[in-house]
Amino acid sequence: MSDISSLFVTRLYRARLSDLGKPVDGAELEASCLSIAEDDEAGQAWCDENDFPGYTSYASLTDLPWRFSIFKDLVKVLDKHVAEFAKDVEFDSGDKKIKLDSIWINVLPEGGIHTAHIHPHSVISGTTYVSMPKGTSAIRFEDPRLAMMMAAPGRKAKAREELRQFVYVAPDVGDVLLWESWLRHEVPMNMAEEDRISISFNYAWN
Numbered sequence: 601m602s603d604i605s606s607l608f609v610t611r612l613y614r615a616r617l618s619d620l621g622k623p624v625d626g627a628e629l630e631a632s633c634l635s636i637a638e639d640d641e642a643g644q645a646w647c648d649e650n651d652f653p654g655y656t657s658y659a660s661l662t663d664l665p666w667r668f669s670i671f672k673d674l675v676k677v678l679d680k681h682v683a684e685f686a687k688d689v690e691f692d693s694g695d696k697k698i699k700l701d702s703i704w705i706n707v708l709p710e711g712g713i714h715t716a717h718i719h720p721h722s723v724i725s726g727t728t729y730v731s732m733p734k735g736t737s738a739i740r741f742e743d744p745r746l747a748m749m750m751a752a753p754g755r756k757a758k759a760r761e762e763l764r765q766f767v768y769v770a771p772d773v774g775d776v777l778l779w780e781s782w783l784r785h786e787v788p789m790n791m792a793e794e795d796r797i798s799i800s801f802n803y804a805w806n
Contacts, residue, residue, distance in 0.1 A: 609762075610743075610780070610783060611685070611688060611779070612741070612769070612777065612778070612779050613685040613726075613776075613777065614771070614775060614776070614777050614778075615775070615776055616774055616775060617774050617775065618774060620677060620681055620684070621676055621677035621680045622676065622677065624670065624673055624677055625670070626773065626774060629670055629674065629730055630730045630731055632668055632671070633707065633730055633797050634797070636661070636705060637655040637657075637705060640661060642660040643655060643656065643658075643659065643660035643661065646659040653709060653712030654706070654707045654708045654712045654795065655705070656704055656705065656707070657704045658702075658704040658800075661704070662702065665703065671703065674703075674728070675700055675703065678703075678726070678776065678801060679699075679700070681726075682724055683698075685724060685778045686698050689780065691723070691805075696805055698803050698804070698805050699804065699806070700801060700802075700803055701721075701801075701802045701803060701804035702802045703800070703802075704799070705798075705799055706727075707795050707796075707797050708736075708787065708790045708797075708798075709796075710790055710791070710792060710794075711789060711790065712790050712796075713786070713789045713790070714787035715786055716742060716784050717784065717785070717786065718781060718782055718783065718784050718785075719781040719802050720781070721802075722804045723780065723803060723804060723805045724779070724802070724803040725778070725779060725781040725800070725802050726776060726777050726778035726779065727739070727771075727777055727801070728774075728775065728776040728798065729771045729772065729775050729797075729798050730797040730798055731773060731795060731797035731798075732772060732773050732796060733792040733793070733796065734792060736791065736796045737787050737789060737790050737791065738768040738770040738771070739777065739785055740767070740768050740769075740785060740786050740787070741768075741769065741779070742766055742784040743766070744784065749765075781802065
């Protein structure tokens with residue numbers, strides 16, 4: 601009888617932000633994101649210069665937890681979720697710590713996309729979801745082995761999730777997703793009329 605096992609598993613963490621730590625007011629968080637997006641002229645200029653759809657604070661505001669108390673509260677909760685995920689993937693961090701490296705706001709309007717990418721120089725990346733209007737895009741994860749499959753046939757349409765080449769995850773408002781930073785991912789086009797708002801972050805090992 602054959603013995604088939606799974607090797608080199610890719611883990612994806614999904615939880616409610618409120619499952620750990622002190623609750624974060626979702627309405628206040630959304631209002632803060634929109635207010636920051638409206639006032640951040642440097643971020644707006646960067647988005648215009650780089651043809652970036654909507655708004656991101658990635659290239660303009662590097663100290664959100666210092667500027668806004670709700671982001672400081674959010675990071676305290678994210679720290680707990682990241683610690684749980686780091687435990688699950690059995691990282692041995694030695695005498696270094698896995699700690700927040702960067703955090704930024706994303707406001708994706710109708711028609712906006714975030715093309716496929718990874719997050720270099722960090723070990724855990726993730727997103728928490730602030731506004732997910734009906735019909736907005738899920739996040740798509742790509743099998744990291746895809747480029748090495750060469751002449752392999754595609755997978756069946758109803759293949760088991762762990763065998764698919766692309767997996768779509770549709771988060772709800774208040775969810776937090778975590779993954780290892782080498783995992784390529786993208787946000788397909790937002791087909792909803794309302795903005796899709798999220799907060800992304802990287803944790804580094806140093």
